[in-house]
Amino acid sequence: MTAMITRSDLLTAFANSMIFIYQHKLLSSVVFISLSIYFTYHLVFSASTLFHVALMSGICLYLAYYWMFHVQKPDIYCQEAFRRFLECHCPTAFSVYYPTVWTVGGHVRSFSRGFIQRRLPVQYERETVKLADGGTLCLDWTKPSKQQTNGSTKIVLFMAGLTGGSKENYTTRICHKANELGYTAVVMNNRGCADTPLTTPMTYCATVTADLQAVLSVIHKRYPNCPVFIVGISLGGVLATQYLCKSGESGNDAGVVGVLSVSAPFDCMTTSLQLELPLSLVTFNYFLTSQLVRNLHQNIDIFKKADGLTFDIDAVVQVKTLAEFDEKLVVPMFGYNDRFEYYMDASTSERLKHISVPYLAMNAGDDPFAPHFALPTQQFTSSQYTALLTTTAGGHIGFADSIWPSGPTLVDKIFAEFSTACFEHGNELKAVN
Known part of the structure; x- marks a missing residue:
């Protein structure tokens, strides 16, 4: 038997x-x-x-x-000199990445990080910055302990996503890791975000880098001649990229030694179309729009009292999608003819060649905002200071690792290695090029 x-x-x-x-x-x-x-x-x-x-x-x-x-080594698009630089100083970029096995699809991989990962303990010291146009930014500083501080001050400037700030869990994780490495971290909170008061009827968008320039000036006033490494997440990555492209054209990088851009779109027209797809509309678009509208509601008096507005604030707070928000607020506020002109100006694919400091972009092939077909792989291989690291899975600002993704993500690991490489060995890449 x-x-x-x-x-x-x-x-x-x-x-x-x-x-x-x-x-x-x-x-x-x-x-x-x-x-x-x-x-x-x-x-x-x-x-x-x-x-x-x-x-x-x-x-x-x-x-x-x-x-x-999905269990593969990341693909890296760059010139040979940059590849050798990464091989020497950023080995995680060439290691097999194991995305969390039970997260299925880019949307789930995006949300799993936010729901599961906890905020790490970070003690911030807030600084309020008055801008030339009367606007206000808030900088949240966090410093390493005396035991970790070694040598000259090194600054990590963190720029969050569309409606994010210093309280996001991905922000606290990067700042916590920066402190562990002995770096001083500072988070740039955009106008009206993260309890930053809106003091003028002017917000922010993906093409205006004046606020970032002002922040860099504040940093160098507090720490003269200190090197600055920028981490930009989603919209923060777009702004950091815009800044590098413009500063590369002008020959002024304001002491920036490197940039890590995470989940930043390079073709904003495609991103807008992707976010109009049914699943992304429900999971991302409506939520992000509601956050933007909430920030406006909290500062509605500023707009009501202002004269000469080129938009109807009552109509703006009724919008439901990001496309409507851009059309009714961003376009008139920043002088565009329509949102398509704005998206073209916000796209950085064709300007990457102007970047003159080490720049590493991380994107996932299943990112609902910027899928692989929308990534400018050819432009990265044509630029000497830029590199694009892509994974088949990871979602938007996800990149969770291991069975239960509560520990360090792929972003955390790459940040630790690439920031150190730029602070300590960035001249190696410049010497080759």
Whole structure:
């Protein structure tokens, strides 16, 4: 008589196979398909239900797909000199990346980071900056302990996403890591964001870098001649890129030694279209628009009292999508003819050649904002100071790692290595070029 294989035996075999396949990716497809057939056969002949058969088969097929198409080394687009620089100082960029296995699709990978990762403890000291036009920015500073401070001050300037600021968990993680490395971190909170008061009827957009220039001036006034490394997330990455392109053209980089851009779009027209797709409309577009409108509502009196506005603030606070927000507020406020002209001006693909400091962009192929087909890979290989690192999976500002993504993300690891490389060895790249 043939011995009956129990469900416990099957689960044990499945767990053991997972451990084996974790280290043998090339065999993953064959192993998982074989396991699927094996489990299905024994479950069918042990009088199990069709549901269990379908469930086990589906899991096996998904895991085969995951190991074959998502567990890979990142692709890097850059010139040879920059590649050698990264190989020497940023080894994580050439290591296999294991995205969290149970997060399916770019949208889930984007949200999993926000829901699971906690804010790390960071003590901020707030500085209010009055701008030349009467506007206000808030800078949140955090310094390393005396035991970690070594040598001259090095500054990490962090620029958050569209409605983010110093309280976001991705912000605190970068600032915490910067302090661990002995760097002083400062977060630039845009006008009206993160409890920053709006003192003029002027907000911010993806093309105006005057506020960033003002922040760099404040930094150098407090710490003369200190090197600055910029981390830009999403919109923050767009602004940092815009600044480098413009400063490269003028020959003035204001002491910036390097930039890490994360999940920043380079083709804003495509990003706008992507965010109008049904799933992105529900998961991102409506939410981000509501946050922008909320910030306006909190400062509505500034607009009500202002004279000569080129837009109707009552109409603006009724919008539901980012495209409507851009058309009704950003376009008239910053002098564009329509939002398409604004998106063209905000796109940086064709201006990357002007960047003259080490610049590394991180993007995921499944980013709902900027999927792989919208990334300017050719332009990165044509520019001597720029590099693009792409993963097949990671979502928007996600890049979660391990089974339960509560620890360091791929962004955290790349930041630690690339910032150190730029602070300590940035001249190596300039010497080659």
